[in-house]
Amino acid sequence: MEKVKRVKKRKLNWKRILILLLILYLIAMLLYTFFTMPIKNIYIKGTNLLTDNDIIEVANLKDYPAIFKISKSKLKKEISSLELVEDVDIKKTITGKLTITITEARPLFFNRTTNKVVLSNNKEVENNNYLGIPTLINRVPTDILSDFITALSEIDHDIIKMINEIEYDPNISNDITIDEYRFLLRMNDSNHVYVNIINMERLNDYESVFATIGDLRGTVYLDSYNADNIIFEAFGSDTEEETNTGGEIKDETEN
Numbered sequence: 001m002e003k004v005k006r007v008k009k010r011k012l013n014w015k016r017i018l019i020l021l022l023i024l025y026l027i028a029m030l031l032y033t034f035f036t037m038p039i040k041n042i043y044i045k046g047t048n049l050l051t052d053n054d055i056i057e058v059a060n061l062k063d064y065p066a067i068f069k070i071s072k073s074k075l076k077k078e079i080s081s082l083e084l085v086e087d088v089d090i091k092k093t094i095t096g097k098l099t100i101t102i103t104e105a106r107p108l109f110f111n112r113t114t115n116k117v118v119l120s121n122n123k124e125v126e127n128n129n130y131l132g133i134p135t136l137i138n139r140v141p142t143d144i145l146s147d148f149i150t151a152l153s154e155i156d157h158d159i160i161k162m163i164n165e166i167e168y169d170p171n172i173s174n175d176i177t178i179d180e181y182r183f184l185l186r187m188n189d190s191n192h193v194y195v196n197i198i199n200m201e202r203l204n205d206y207e208s209v210f211a212t213i214g215d216l217r218g219t220v221y222l223d224s225y226n227a228d229n230i231i232f233e234a235f236g237s238d239t240e241e242e243t244n245t246g247g248e249i250k251d252e253t254e255n
Contacts, residue, residue, distance in 0.1 A: 040096030120153035
């Protein structure tokens with residue numbers, strides 16, 4: 001007679017199942033909380049003319065949405081739509097911190113021809129009461145104007161604020177153009193400065209040049225291709241003085 005094997009039924013270990021379900025639930029809740037966590041802090045850096053509210057409004061951040069639902073590329077595109085924004089860097093942390101670092105385009109001058117303000121990123125915008133910038137009073141060929149903007153954007157902002165008017169004034173003699181890249185700057189202190197695009201960076205030395213000259217007022221020529229010397233001509237005089245970068249002045253008419 002054959003023996004019948006009895007198969008023992010395994011009892012479900014409800015305790016283990018409950019523990020596993022609890023672990024899965026906790027993981028799910030943790031992931032849900034993590035991905036739906038709202039922005040806790042917004043830090044905006046690098047702005048001078050733009051306000052925090054300008055950026056928060058255009059980026060749709062005023063309701064503090066979930067930080068991990070925010071697309072960095074989309075956020076960058078929205079903020080870059082502001083005319084004064086030249087570059088944007090965005091960082092997010094798992095603690096809900098959002099940091100937006102902005103590089104602003106600087107207002108360089110008011111272009112009287114177009115009745116708009118020219119920015120350092122070569123854009124022209126409406127004049128929203130940008131103060132302390134000079135006025136370009138005449139028309140400049142497009143390619144030369146673009147190069148001028150690029151060069152001027154490298155000049156210290158405090159120096160730009162010392163300029164009252166900018167005039168495109170190419171050096172022409174006997175109908176021959178000697179220097180088509182020359183500009184005349186009328187300064188707020190009543191001095192005049194001739195400078196061309198290639199020597200634009202010499203404007204950064206403006207204050208030290210006139211500190212050497214003293215109380216005289218006149219025209220300084222920074223358009224010379226001799227970088228070692230700066231020519232100065234006082235108003236109402238045919239006398240030209242030459243100063244080197246070390247500050248020594250000599251009167252050329254003495255010889």
